[in-house]
């Protein structure tokens with residue numbers, strides 16, 4: 400079995416005092432571990448989550464583990480654009496700098512539901528909520544340069560349990576085709592990857608880098624829409640680990656690498672991948688960066704068009 404890619408220890412002891420980061424979905428899984436590591440390295444992190452009480456619980460757990468930096472919890476519901484706007488204005492009113500935005504939160508294989516603004520839940524939450532958040536925070540990222548944007552994509556941007564990852568511009572919200580939770584997840588994760596590509600092209604020369612990552616198949620609460628996490632974490636755990644599931648600390652390595660490694664500056668817009676399940680078996684071992692097997696990733700017109708459409712959908716001038 401291949402071993403997960405791990406960050407060089409020196410990267411994880413770099414002093415981050417004076418740096419500010421936002422991690423969406425920081426109350427759980429990969430996001431919580433990301434917040435904890437950045438705080439251990441001395442940074443200030445805004446832990447953004449939809450239920451502040453759960454964020455405070457996550458913060459207390461991290462503080463108990465010992466941190467040098469500071470963590471503040473703030474409410475953000477990515478399935479509600481009014482909440483995204485409120486979060487951004489509150490952040491901008493209280494923080495003069497932002498050195499890293501980790502667009503980490505996500506949902507997977509949800510039932511056919513809509514966000515508050517009427518978007519298909521996975522496209523609306525995973526992509527459009529983060530798209531608007533990023534646009535609203537671009538000015539502060541630019542004044543804080545060098546700064547980075549890291550989007551949590553997935554190997555499922557390529558193929559999710561048999562469904563190809565495709566941006567269907569004629570039916571982004573699954574209104575004309577039958578709803579399929581895995582196809583919708585694949586589309587949303589492809590959107591995360593293309594969003595980073597489009598940002599990298601648009602922000603070239605500003606000192607703000609944007610990349611996307613696949614964290615690996617990680618033991619988190621992401622499965623909760625189709626399996627109780629306790630089942631994954633107990634009875635099934637040995638079997639799933641044998642099949643390739645990794646632990647949250649291992650699954651956070653790619654995010655941390657993308658956020659902190661000097662090497663990333665040479666690969667603006669790239670997709671950084673842990674171990675994964677790809678149709679291209681040569682890509683299974685992952686890579687920092689990795690060439691995605693999905694053909695849409697290699698057509699810059701798709702990323703540009705997605706950016707234009709997303710601006711319109713979230714109510715920003717085209």
Ligand SMILES: NC(=O)c1ccc[n+]([C@@H]2O[C@H](COP(=O)([O-])OP(=O)(O)OC[C@H]3O[C@@H](n4cnc5c(N)ncnc54)[C@H](OP(=O)(O)O)[C@@H]3O)[C@@H](O)[C@H]2O)c1
Nearest residue numbers: 424427428429476477478504505551553616617619620621
């Ligand atoms: N785990 C894997 O194997 C894997 C593989 C590939 C990619 N990823 C990606 O990794 C990222 C992190 O997921 P994870 O594995 O750490 O799963 P997780 O433990 O379920 O964390 C997901 C986070 O997203 C938050 N979230 C969901 N909907 C939200 C909303 N509307 N507004 C704000 N926050 C919301 C969740 O909040 P609540 O706690 O309130 O639900 C939670 O904090 C996701 O983008 C996922 O697609 C994970």
